Amino acid sequence: MKVREPSAPSRRHHNLSRCGGFSGGDAVPPCKSLLLYWPLMAQKLIHEVIPVGMLQCNCSILGDAVTHEAIVVDPGDEIERITEILQGHKLKVRAIVSTHTHIDHVGGLAGLYRITGAPVLIHEADLDLYRHLDLQAQWLGVRTPPMTEIDEFLREGDELCWGGFAARVLHTPGHTPGSISLVVEQRAADQGAEGSVQASRQQSAGPESGRAGSTSPDPARLLAGDTLFQGSIGRTDLWGGSYPQIIESIREKLLALSDEVVVYPGHGAQTTIGAEREHNPFLR
Numbered sequence: 001m002k003v004r005e006p007s008a009p010s011r012r013h014h015n016l017s018r019c020g021g022f023s024g025g026d027a028v029p030p031c032k033s034l035l036l037y038w039p040l041m042a043q044k045l046i047h048e049v050i051p052v053g054m055l056q057c058n059c060s061i062l063g064d065a066v067t068h069e070a071i072v073v074d075p076g077d078e079i080e081r082i083t084e085i086l087q088g089h090k091l092k093v094r095a096i097v098s099t100h101t102h103i104d105h106v107g108g109l110a111g112l113y114r115i116t117g118a119p120v121l122i123h124e125a126d127l128d129l130y131r132h133l134d135l136q137a138q139w140l141g142v143r144t145p146p147m148t149e150i151d152e153f154l155r156e157g158d159e160l161c162w163g164g165f166a167a168r169v170l171h172t173p174g175h176t177p178g179s180i181s182l183v184v185e186q187r188a189a190d191q192g193a194e195g196s197v198q199a200s201r202q203q204s205a206g207p208e209s210g211r212a213g214s215t216s217p218d219p220a221r222l223l224a225g226d227t228l229f230q231g232s233i234g235r236t237d238l239w240g241g242s243y244p245q246i247i248e249s250i251r252e253k254l255l256a257l258s259d260e261v262v263v264y265p266g267h268g269a270q271t272t273i274g275a276e277r278e279h280n281p282f283l284r
Contacts, residue, residue, distance in 0.1 A: 064163020126178025174246020
């Protein structure tokens with residue numbers, strides 16, 4: 001098992017930089033964003049959602065149709081299917097993200113890294129859970145999947161950018177200590193690369209930035225992991241789960257988003273923030 005200690009950075013080499021992303025060796029401005037790429041043009045988002053593995057985890061492939069940059073979120077299994085879609089769209093994976101480290105969301109991390117070489121990103125608070133993947137597998141009665149190094153830790157306010165799109169990280173603990181949700185939006189055509197970079201950690205983007213009035217021409221998308229589902233919430237009876245925390249995460253961060261935001265849960269059908277605000281029995 002090659003999982004780094006929280007205080008020690010991964011030693012494998014990637015071009016991913018907290019000061020400018022895939023720089024190709026060029027100098028980049030000082031900042032603390034996870035910027036991957038930034039063209040100043042209108043873009044079209046490719047978003048493929050495929051249920052994978054025994055527990056049918058929703059894996060999201062998010063790509064820019066013009067630049068062919070992409071990120072993959074929650075590759076829990078069936079890496080062959082995922083790579084077929086990537087190849088079909090001619091996408092280059094710039095980051096691999098898990099919203100949390102339950103086995104059904106991380107089972108394919110090693111395989112996808114081996115194929116793409118893209119950095120693997122999680123929240124630091126879920127590292128210990130990932131280290132115990134063998135116990136998770138034993139509990140489910142399945143074989144332990146291969147493991148990989150974790151290259152970067154994500155935290156509240158980070159941005160992952162590819163092509164003309166960005167995913168803003170919300171730390172939403174409750175299902176697990178390191179559960180995250182990703183707010184995916186198109187960047188404004190007149191927003192320069194330097195400005196977008198400097199916004200991430202120097203001026204943490206709070207929930208308000210996802211409300212109505214966003215510069216994105218389409219409603220934002222929320223990849224909610226196992227925090228919020230259509231008519232339900234994530235379970236909290238597993239290791240590190242907390243019912244008060246998950247309710248706080250949803251009320252304080254997810255429900256702060258606009259009603260039009262489309263929610264893609266970690267399992268099952270999509271919904272909207274407005275529908276869950278009005279109908280979800282756990283949020284009344």
